[in-house]
């Protein structure tokens with residue numbers, strides 16, 4: 001049987017809103033923040049994929065399509081032949097002419113990107129599936145009759161899904177999501193698969209650790225889970241890790257504990273950030289993609305990520321702290337660096353750490369197929385991550 005926490009994670013991933021347009025802080029405050037500082041776990045809520053263009057609905061030969069922009073760096077080919085749908089946020093005027101915002105989700109499969117048959121794309125298995133980003137990504141969503149116009153037709157669909165009169169809708173942000181539920185897989189159900197594991201799995205692990213009663217009762221520090229939007233596009237937004245959101249929240253927490261400016265600086269100096277984001281697990285079909293000495297494996301524990309050019313925030317002191325928390329929690333750990341001939345990804349770690357002036361380490365559970373619409377990872381690792389974050393929060 002998989003650990004309970006992993007089941008909870010899968011359920012969480014099944015039930016998530018999929019809208020991915022949120023930034024949030026969850027905080028447990030302590031009266032001794034000045035001396036013991038803040039224990040922060042940072043992660044991101046967004047995932048790469050498609051966003052619907054404002055005037056995206058078009059029709060040709062009776063087939064209505066939605067034009068999309070690419071958000072971040074998805075593996076485009078994985079979006080073909082999936083049961084896709086839409087989720088996001090609508091802004092509208094309510095009965096009293098107040099500006100109002102509401103989340104919306106189409107629950108049924110609404111969209112599809114059908115592949116070209118192999119008979120018309122004979123080289124697909126030799127050359128790979130290449131999709132033209134402008135011409136070949138619009139998503140099919142309806143078959144219209146001669147008198148039906150695509151834009152009002154789509155607006156009416158939006159009105160039905162949201163319960164908001166079409167004439168009141170002013171604007172929206174809509175993301176494409178995969179309606180297929182998460183699943184455990186493997187001979188012993190030791191793996192799980194879903195969309196958006198990067199990085200909702202880390203968000204879930206952090207929240208599980210923070211909400212543990214034993215952690216809350218024993219913690220001497222102020223505990224913070226900081227979840228950011230826009231990591232996949234560089235974090236530069238008012239709600240991204242490059243914005244002032246987290247610094248503002250921490251400043252207000254510190255101001256509530258003490259009005260002395262010096263106390264706030266002391267609290268920050270005693271603080272620590274764990275930047276939790278997923279890592280690249282070894283896939284034995286592609287051995288050349290990895291540095292041979294830094295392969296990390298699913299179900300063998302959290303990964304500490306290092307990069308000499310500080311694409312990750314880890315350095316020897318923060319790494320040593322994390323290793324100690326792992327050992328105290330009875331959790332194994334692994335070390336990862338990216339191949340030097342491949343560009344390394346990054347996380348919110350270096351950005352948030354630099355903005356706050358707080359020491360940080362970049363860690364994450366190993367996973368396969370990062371940025372595919374169907375990612376997978378190890379069940380045991382999720383439990384390991386929760387346990388080491390609980391230890392961190394209790395320190």
Ligand code: CO
Nearest residue numbers: 198199277278
């Ligand atoms: Co990520």
